Amino acid sequence: MDIIVCVKQVLDHDIPPRDFKVDEEAMAVIPPSNVSPVISNFDEYAVEEAIKLKEAHGGTITVLTAGGDSARDLLKKCMAMGCDEAVLLQDTAFEGSDSFGVARILAGAIRKIGAFDIILCGRISSDWSQGTTALALAEALDIPSASQLIKIDVNGDTLRCERVLEDGEEVVEISTPCLLTTSNELNTPRLPSVKGILMASRKQIPIWAAGDIGVDAATVGAGAATLELTRLYKPDLSTQCEFIEADSLEEAADKLGDRLREDKII
């Protein structure tokens, strides 16, 4: 079972809201100097699921990312977790791509790789939350897709998957090759092992540019983007909190009850 995982490098989502800063002029987020970028949260579940599928059914796992040089670190991390190969997709022509542009880049790389059974992606990225790239990629490759999965069972050439819904789950069957997106209920991502880190450090990561993957530069990058960003800012959502204090917490709770009644909230 050959698997391709698409991962995106993002700003660490765990930074406290007060450290999150935006340059409104440049319409860009200013990353705090002391935090390194991470793998987009849901993509970690995609990597983990790929490794579990490989452990059960064999095959190779190739990780792809379209991004800057620093994205090498996260590809190394994926290999340290247990992925076999990684490719960095990089070209000045790719800069400023929207989700559809990224989908075309990924599709080009996957066509170059050739045969595969499953593509795994995250359901939504932690930074721009487009929730678009993965399903557009399935469309670009003309393969079936199933999104926000919490369970994947292999049954020969078909997979039985469970999708998480607002109020329950949905069971679907899908034939391979296909694209699947992961939700956090699917698994618990592992940490890279020391041995894995050593192995990964010896691996090469090739760079593929537009020409290598047959991507027409006019269909990607800022020029081809279908959406234009016109403003980016950090909203001030803070409220004045009234801290209820008393000699004991029980008394504070009592006071709070009275306050809620006074303010006609209960």
Added chain:
Amino acid sequence: MILAERNNDRLALVSSELSGIGRKLADEKGGSLIALLLGGSGTKDLAKGLIALGADKVLAAESDILEGYNNAAYTEVIDSAVGETDPAIFLLGCTSAGRDLGPRIAFRRGMSYANDCSELSLEEGKLAAVRSVYGGNALSYVRSRTDKAMTSIRMKAFPPADIEEGRTGELGEIEVTIEAGALKTSFIETRQVEAEGVRLEDAEYVVSGGRGLGGPENFEQLAKLAKVLKAAVGASRAAVDAGWVPTHMQVGQTGKIVSPTLYIAVGISGAMQHMVGAGPSKNILAINTDPDAPIFQRARYGIVGDYRKVIPALTEKLAKLLES
């Protein structure tokens, strides 16, 4: 054009929300509003209700193959409707079905696509949208660069359309000719979770627990308080990930959006991704041992301390107050 949705034997709330904003944009643009509804038996009948919500024309696709959501079948039917009517704007809900369909169809049709939008307007004839990004830390304004635009709308961000009995419109049908055998995805079953008591989305009071609760059994304490308040019980993703409570209780960006009169956050730090779901609440009460927890910056009331002491006392007090 809007993609309405069914919720068993009714039109789902998102259908009214889509009708409201769809009607507004159609009027501004000087166009008409077409509402699409797909499903198994009963769909044609239900679709008629979309006219009272503001649609000029309804297109119903009723077929056994659409009984239960199936990405391949739904994509084909919607794509053919888009091909035939060539709408300038296509709106769908940021629901499990909408999120699954939008990107594929927009990509195929060369439309721009903006996900989970909380405001929509027209700027120089182009669709413009407001979206929260970076887990809710920032707001982005985007504008379509293509003439045709698709967006999914955030739940609860748009007021539902009023029902106007007696409104007239055209009823149309889409003939579904897909063969199940030709599809690469198939629907097997849905397992619906019936909320015990009040549904989170509709609740006037919500009591939510996070990692700070320390274990599944401690949700019992929240359940007692919820019972007194007739509240729904919610959770943070950390509590869901720990396996303490089921997924459908999750509040937040990838969970539910709630808008109660009072949201009681217990042992929840107040990460932005959680606040995306809790933010629409009219008042937030936070109980947390850490005075620097970001939740206090979003709360109207706060108690700094161990919930194990606060919750039982608060439960008792509120029970007394509500009796009198």
